[in-house]
Amino acid sequence: MRTVLTALAAVVVLAACGTTEAPVPETAASAEPSAAPVTVTDSRGKEVTLDRPATRVVSLEWGETEMLVSLGVMPVGAADVKGFATWDTAVKLDSSVRDVGTRQEPSVDSISALQPDLVVMEAERDSALVPQLEKFVPVLVTKGSDASRNLERMREDLEMIAAAVGKTGEAAKLMSDFDAALAEGKEKIAAAGGAGKPFVMADGWKQGSSISIRLFGKGALVSDIAERLGLENAWKGEVDAQWGLGTTDVEGLTVLKDPDIRFFYNASDGDDVFADGLAGNAIWKSLPFVAKERVTKLPDGIWTFGGPLSGQQYADALVKAFAG
Structure with missing residues (x-):
């Protein structure tokens, strides 16, 4: 699946009019640990299947960016990196994280150039973006917020992302620490x-x-x-x-x-x-x-x-x- 995604991503980049983004070389597959396929059902009710837990992830919303880093997965790209550093200090992004545009209008060209194996975004963002991205990369759509049950929703979004990146143990520890802090x-x-x-x-x-x-x-x-x-x-x-x-x-x-x-x-x-x-x-x-x-x-x-x-x-x- 990764080979197919890489090829499709390259086609998108070459076909983009006026883009100056250069494709990022793919890391050697032999360097990645072997893992079983992962299937996660996202907030759309859609099953998102990956050949292995995602390692090259692009995040299009700050809350999800924070969750990824807190799980131990540094995204290869994120929306509005500068804004994230201002508004969310719970985690720190590496200087290697590429900015892929605003949260409202991320750049499809910038995302495809990074050759991700997963994009994470919130349900409320432009729904037209999802089919564009799904032409070359799996997309995991989180709920983002639910005023009828927001703490439970946060837990579910975290667990869903964790399952997709192979970090379910880390998610359990984060929530355990969070619950303990609130109780204290x-x-x-x-x-x-x-x-x-x-x-x-x-x-x-x-x-x-x-x-x-x-x-x-x-x-x-x-x-x-x-x-x-x-x-x-x-x-x-x-x-x-x-x-x-x-x-x-x-x-x-x-x-x-x-x-x-x-x-x-x-x-x-x-x-x-x-x-x-x-x-x-x-x-x-x-x-x-x-x-x-x-x-x-x-x-x-x-x-x-x-x-x-x-x-x-x-x-x-x-x-x-x-x-x-």
Whole structure:
């Protein structure tokens, strides 16, 4: 199968108009350990069969990139490598990892030039991309998010990727460590009197003079993590069914009246609309959690849509805020 994939990949590269990507020489097959074929059923319900566990993997989403590296598989290519380094510090990419374009519009030419034996991508990305890629490489499509069961979904995505790359033992260890960290964190928060305390998690952006605030509501991955720590999400506004996200403006935050609320936000790219854009806003300053100085900027590089390592980073930040 590898020989066929290599040949097809070469055809795609040569046929691409104006491409400057040079094919990457394939590593000698004799150097790879022998292994049995692997069949994995992805989020589409499709069986993806590989001759052996994948070693040359391209990842088109940051959460999946993190999962691969945490399993001990460095991808040969990834989408938006620079952005990943800014927003996800749970793992570090080698300098050898090639950037294959943005997460929204990855380059098929760049992917094929790397001669991967597997591409991993999320279900919500451009569905037209999948058949293009499947002309020359197997594609494993993860769920990415499910606001009805996001912690279970994260585990399933990790286990699915692990099966495809022959790292099921590593996946079990990651999840065991993650579960233990949440259990320990819950005990610490409870001991500090924080059990059941309300929290809000958000990020935001500015367009012109308008500031939009994105709330991580019930069912968002980071909300599920916080609830496993014994906390309660104070944002009850409408959220979408896949990501558990809702959008409002500063006026919309006035419904958050509980004086015990702690407000957390993410601004890893340095564009901090809460500390800068709202600094002189009277409504913002009047909010109970602002007046009581219970606003916490997360450490840079905690990806709120990541795998168990990012989830553990987030949990650690909440434990520090509630339990000291």
